[in-house]
Amino acid sequence: MTRTTAAGRRAAKPPGAGSRSGKAKRSTAAGRPRRGRPPAARSLAGRVLRAGLLWSAVAGLWALVAVAGVLAWQAYRLPDIGDLDRYTRAGAVRLAGADGRMFASFGPIYGDPLTVDQLPKHLVQAVIATEDRRFYDHPGVDPIGLARAAWTNLMAGRVVQGGSTLTQQLAKNVFLTPDRSIERKIQELLLAFWLERTFGKDEILSIYLNRVYFGAGAYGVDAAARKYFGIPATRLDLSQSALLAGLLKAPSRYNPAVDPERAGRRTSVVLANMVDAGYIDQATARAAAARPIAIAGPAGRGSGPRYFADWVYDSLPDFIGRPSGDVEVATTLDPGLQAIAERAVDEGLAAARHGAGLQAALVALDPATGAVRAMVGGRSYGDSQFNRAVQARRQPGSAFKPVVYLAALEAGWAPSDPVDDAPIRIAGWAPENIDGKFDGRITLAQALARSRNAATVRLQEAVGRGRVRALADRLGLSGPLPDGPSLALGTAEANPLEIAGVYAAFANGGRAVFPFGVSAVRDRDGRALYERSGSGLPSVVSARSAAALTDMLAATIASGTGKAARLDRPAAGKTGTTQDYRDAWFAGYTADLVAVVWVGRDDAGAMDKVTGGGLPADVWKRFMAAAHKGWPARPLPGLRRSPAEPVETAGTR
CATH class of the missing domain: 3.40.710.10 (DD-peptidase/beta-lactamase superfamily)
Incomplete structure (x- = not known):
């Protein structure tokens, strides 16, 4: 009898033998939970992770280098900002009537430079409450303001609020062009930080108010006060201050001489901002908003004087050449007679x-x-x-x-x-x-x-x-x-x-x-460039x-x-x-x-x-x-009696 060993028995089993037991074993093996990746798999994952972190660090470093390079390049390309006073504007010509009040201007008009301490308190508050409520708290750029503006714009589905600070606006208005580009925005941020480091907050606000555009050719709050109200900025009341502060958003759109109703609504918004900021109470705001807008300056006058103004301006080279700086022209125009003439025509x-x-x-x-x-x-x-x-x-x-x-x-x-x-x-x-x-x-x-x-x-x-x-x-x-x-x-x-x-x-x-229209021409400091001294004609x-x-x-x-x-x-x-x-x-x-x-x-x-x-x-x-209303009737020159006897006439030639 042949003896069969265990190995032989295993080898002698037919392929189908013990199939149930085999299936059970495979099933048991398949159902057994995995206790971890093989050592080789774990080693590969670690190497990938370390490589990813390394390359991320390298990419971040290069990104920082790139950002630093861009900032350095933009800083290099900044305009010369060492002397703010060098950023002057072209000469302007202001025309004043026989009553001494300005009625027309050519070129950008700048008023007297004023400090925050010289301006009415409510004017400064109106600007801050509307344009940059955290002005005295941020370093030139306001992350909180940017986030708030972004959220407001997102909720509205359109751009309804900006996040630029007054410092950024000053940087843009004084040094940069108004084009909208990433390059210009980077330069604006750099300049804002430089301004904050160089000047105090009140100085920045004073420079801003002396240079910002208020429409109608007026740059600076003093020029705007004279242009719209015929008074210096130091005499502005609350409603006038709110109106001027409202112009900063869109000077042409809210020009009170063009659209007084829209300007009035904008003024009410500014007054509401002042209430919200705690500067004034609701009753004060209502009283100021109810005050009628009275445009007493040249911005509110008709276009009729422009014919006279053009004639005078074109004649200036005959007296002083083309002006290189601001000049004040005293003219012969009588505003009252001018208004009567326009109405008669x-x-x-x-x-x-x-x-x-x-x-x-x-x-x-x-x-x-x-x-x-x-x-x-x-x-x-x-x-x-x-x-x-x-x-x-x-x-x-x-x-x-x-x-x-x-x-x-x-x-x-x-x-x-x-x-x-x-x-x-x-x-x-x-x-x-x-x-x-x-x-x-x-x-x-x-x-x-x-x-x-x-x-x-x-x-x-x-x-x-x-x-x-x-x-x-x-x-x-x-x-x-x-x-x-x-x-x-x-x-x-x-x-x-x-x-x-x-x-x-x-x-x-x-x-x-x-016939002449120019009585005198003076520079900004009041020095006479020309003065008329009689006709001298025989x-x-x-x-x-x-x-x-x-x-x-x-x-x-x-x-x-x-x-x-x-x-x-x-x-x-x-x-x-x-x-x-x-x-x-x-x-x-x-x-x-x-x-x-x-x-x-x-x-x-x-x-x-x-x-x-x-x-x-x-x-x-x-x-x-x-x-001639109010003027005494006088005889005609050379006549001390009634005119010639009536003469019968024909036609009206």
Whole structure:
């Protein structure tokens, strides 16, 4: 019998033998919990972890190096910040009226530099409560403020709040450009830290308030106070302070002169911020919010003075060259008369039967000196900056005729001398009167009052064109004068300012004047760069001849073509209408004021029978009647009696 060993038995077992026992063993092995990774696996995981930590540390180190490099590069590229006073601005020009108050400016306007201690306490509180409530607690950058702004913007779904501090805003406004880039933001942060290290908090706030933009060309709180309220910043009350603080967010959007309702709502927000910050109580805020916004500075004035302002600004090089620093220009403008002039033009054009598409210009000046007191260059400066009072050269028509009659008076003629108003032909040219009729033999006074063309041409030919041309030149008509007989009817082009200068000589007894708008120019420290010291122009005609002409022009208003311009006091003047009704004028004066009105179209197109005795005379009367309110009535220069007897007239030429 063969003996089988254990090994043999194991080997002899068929493949399927003991399958249940095998399955049980495999099942037991599979179900047994694993006690850990093999040593080799544990060793690999550790090496990976150590390598990850090492490379993370290396990457972090290189990131720090990169950040340091970026900061160093941006610090190197920063502008020179060693001297804050070097960051000045271009020179500005401020124009003040005859009352001493600023009415216009060119270039950025800066007020007097003030410290926090010099400013009203409520102004400083309004700015801090609205712009940077933690200003005195942060080092230039406010993480808490940034987090709060981010959360607010997230909840709103849009950007409604910024996180920049006042120090950051100062850094951006003084040293940097307004572009939005990562580079500029990094530089802003670096500059903010430098400012905080270099200056104290009150110094930073003072610099900020002296340089930040408040709209309307005003930089700094003092300039803003003067621009909007006509007072220095030291006199601002609570509601005014809150309004200015509200402008910092969006100066143009919250400009009270443009949108007072929106500015009022913004002011209420600032006052609420002050309550929330504990600076004022609710009752004080309500009282300040209820106060009406009164814009008393030049920001609240109409655009009308801009025509005069542009004229003065363009003339400055003749006095001081182009200014390199801030200058103050004392002008001749009378703000009260200017407002009256603007209103007279607006109301006159609005009331005109066919006023659509018409433009108008008005110039008023002092006949004794030539100082321009009011100037309107068009019906809307916003629509057109073209100044028709000084830039538009148009034919004055019959408004030129007084020059012909004055030349005759100087040549020995008298107002009572006769002249024939009869058909006349010169080199094929035959002038006619507006009504197509002729009056026959009439006096010079009648011919001027009735504005008879034929009589005036005949008088010019008798006096001599050369004499008329020479007188026109002496009176200040600078443009070319035609050689032909049509000179008598005002075919030489001129602007309203020049015509006003001519009539000023009629009004002051025969002295030529040079219309001017600048009385003095001073630098920021008050040093005089220019001061006017009198016209120095001599008499161009005798006082007797000027008085005789004034008497004739007074009759023109009393009963001639200028009847629509009659005032409650002695006045003299003349109408003017050009061919095809392209231009209509009225020029006249009292003892105190000369005014010239022109009406026409910019394209020199024909108007609907608008004559000088119509719309221009109406505008002239509106202006002169209002301008003379409260002034005593005075006789016309050279006349100590009533004007010439009424003269029957025809037409309103």
